Amino acid sequence: MPPCDQTPAWAALQAQWQGEGGAPSLADEFARDSARTARLSQHAPHVWADLSKQWLRPGTEALLQQLAHERGVLAWRDAMFAGEAVNTTERRAAMHWLLRTPPDGGQIAAADAVHRWDGTVRAALAEVHETLDAMLALADEVRADARITDVVHIGIGGSHLGPEMVVQALEDWRDAGRRMHFVANIDGHELGQVLRGLRAGHTLFLIASKTFTTAETMRNAHSARDWFLAHGGSADAAHPCALARHFVALTTNVEAAARFGITRTLGFRDWVGGRYSLWSAIGLPIAIAVGPAVFRALLAGAHAMDAHFLLAPPAQNLPLRLGLLDVYCRNICGLPSRCVAPYSAGLRRLPAYLQQLEMESNGKRVTREGVQLAVQSAPIVWGEAGTNGQHAYFQMLHQGPDVIPVEFIALREAGRGLPEHHHELTVNAVAQAQALMLGRASDAPEKRCPGNRPSTFLLLDRLDAASLGALIALQEHRVFVSGAVWGIDSFDQWGVELGKQLAGDLLARERSGDWAGVDGSTRALMHQLGV
Numbered sequence: 369m370p371p372c373d374q375t376p377a378w379a380a381l382q383a384q385w386q387g388e389g390g391a392p393s394l395a396d397e398f399a400r401d402s403a404r405t406a407r408l409s410q411h412a413p414h415v416w417a418d419l420s421k422q423w424l425r426p427g428t429e430a431l432l433q434q435l436a437h438e439r440g441v442l443a444w445r446d447a448m449f450a451g452e453a454v455n456t457t458e459r460r461a462a463m464h465w466l467l468r469t470p471p472d473g474g475q476i477a478a479a480d481a482v483h484r485w486d487g488t489v490r491a492a493l494a495e496v497h498e499t500l501d502a503m504l505a506l507a508d509e510v511r512a513d514a515r516i517t518d519v520v521h522i523g524i525g526g527s528h529l530g531p532e533m534v535v536q537a538l539e540d541w542r543d544a545g546r547r548m549h550f551v552a553n554i555d556g557h558e559l560g561q562v563l564r565g566l567r568a569g570h571t572l573f574l575i576a577s578k579t580f581t582t583a584e585t586m587r588n589a590h591s592a593r594d595w596f597l598a599h600g601g602s603a604d605a606a607h608p609c610a611l612a613r614h615f616v617a618l619t620t621n622v623e624a625a626a627r628f629g630i631t632r633t634l635g636f637r638d639w640v641g642g643r644y645s646l647w648s649a650i651g652l653p654i655a656i657a658v659g660p661a662v663f664r665a666l667l668a669g670a671h672a673m674d675a676h677f678l679l680a681p682p683a684q685n686l687p688l689r690l691g692l693l694d695v696y697c698r699n700i701c702g703l704p705s706r707c708v709a710p711y712s713a714g715l716r717r718l719p720a721y722l723q724q725l726e727m728e729s730n731g732k733r734v735t736r737e738g739v740q741l742a743v744q745s746a747p748i749v750w751g752e753a754g755t756n757g758q759h760a761y762f763q764m765l766h767q768g769p770d771v772i773p774v775e776f777i778a779l780r781e782a783g784r785g786l787p788e789h790h791h792e793l794t795v796n797a798v799a800q801a802q803a804l805m806l807g808r809a810s811d812a813p814e815k816r817c818p819g820n821r822p823s824t825f826l827l828l829d830r831l832d833a834a835s836l837g838a839l840i841a842l843q844e845h846r847v848f849v850s851g852a853v854w855g856i857d858s859f860d861q862w863g864v865e866l867g868k869q870l871a872g873d874l875l876a877r878e879r880s881g882d883w884a885g886v887d888g889s890t891r892a893l894m895h896q897l898g899v
């Protein structure tokens with residue numbers, strides 16, 4: 369299979385872009401085609417998506433579909449859903465989708481990929497449901513225990529961003545009374561602040577780490593254990609305030625959790641990537657916060673999107689279309705970043721979640737075969753909830769020299785918090801998309817807004833568990849699609865290892881006093897720290 373930039377479709381996309389003088393005029397495209405919104409929008413499970421304000425000309429999407437075909441994207445999708453080792457550098461499957469698959473295959477049972485399942489995948493599905501049942505039973509137990517007033521979830525990266533984002537988003541379904549805390553940073557400011565308000569006998573600590581070796585999580589977990597033992601807790605399992613009752617591990621490394629002193633562990637397998645893990649045991653804080661039924665609704669929403677990705681025809685397959693659009697924006701239009709603007713305070717952590725999902729998955733410069741990519745890969749993903757972002761960075765979106773496509777995410781229905789505010793919130797999202805597209809003419813250069821700035825509009829009916837599950841799965845799969853076009857392994861993250869290793873090395877050198885061979889700049893910085 370040729371690299372993406374050597375396919376006929378790539379050449380045709382570039383020819384269209386260059387031949388027609390770069391970006392189309394969105395105003396002209398709408399004037400020319402009264403059916404543009406109908407043609408470039410679609411329904412997918414729980415989401416309506418409008419791609420009509422993107423720099424798409426007639427024929428562009430057909431060329432993108434051809435590119436997907438020439439790059440074998442749908443065959444690679446089927447390989448993922450068949451349980452094959454699509455994480456090639458780590459020789460592992462990527463089966464986060466199995467975590468939301470019903471025991472009988474549910475809506476994906478008819479898919480070709482499912483017919484290719486071998487005994488390993490079927491056994492994995494049975495194990496998924498055993499763990500899910502155990503996790504939801506534990507969630508129920510905690511929810512019924514009136515003594516537990518505070519739950520502290522300690523984890524970082526994929527073991528933190530998803531659970532925190534979902535718990536915030538599903539605020540309307542949470543029990544009043546039990547506080548949920550999320551601690552990620554090794555900076556003691558975070559854990560210290562949380563611990564100050566707690567009582568050991570009323571606190572449950574969840575230590576979430578796929579590997580149970582991540583430095584930040586282990587440091588925070590040890591400090592939490594020290595605090596617990598110093599504040600009335602005990603390592604004696606028979607004690608009324610036993611560590612065994614107040615600490616739970618969520619990990620693939622059950623042995624390391626046991627060495628730490630934790631006997632209650634919920635496991636998952638190495639085929640669940642960190643940034644794809646909120647559906648696994650890592651999601652326990654979500655289940656505690658909103659209860660088993662709502663957690664199952666989250667899984668069901670994601671499963672509906674899995675089925676859509678597997679079964680919808682390509683031209684109406686939203687994850688496929690969004691992933692291809694991402695490649696188009698990045699490589700053909702040359703746009704290096706994507707702004708995510710959820711017009712929902714409940715989704716305020718979604719940009720951070722998507723930043724890891726996109727940039728840790730596709731921020732790579734070699735293909736799965738180890739060949740240097742000739743084109744750019746993941747865009748910079750960033751953003752902030754609207755309308756707050758309008759009073760911060762939207763100035764740059766409207767008038768800065770860089771063109772940054774914006775993904776607006778809005779809700780048709782209000783949540784429980786002051787629903788009378790909702791309409792104004794959502795209309796603001798529409799107005800911003802309009803302003804980006806139309807701009808403003810003015811004789812005063814400082815007032816002129818050039819317009820013709822692209823955006824996508826995603827509309828959910830409401831911020832409930834099913835819609836949120838579908839939205840997250842949509843984002844996972846679009847990242848998979850662009851990674852497949854580029855030909856990179858979207859499921860490894862070797863780049864983050866070097867910094868971790870060097871931090872360990874510097875701490876070891878500090879202890880030994882041996883600075884031989886350390887570069888002058890690093891030595892000087894350490895000297896400034898008093899070392």
Ligand code: F6P
Nearest residue numbers: 525526527577578579582642864
């Ligand atoms: O940041 C690198 C990373 O490996 C992420 O991929 C992962 O989500 C995070 O660290 C935490 O890892 P763990 O769950 O093993 O503690």
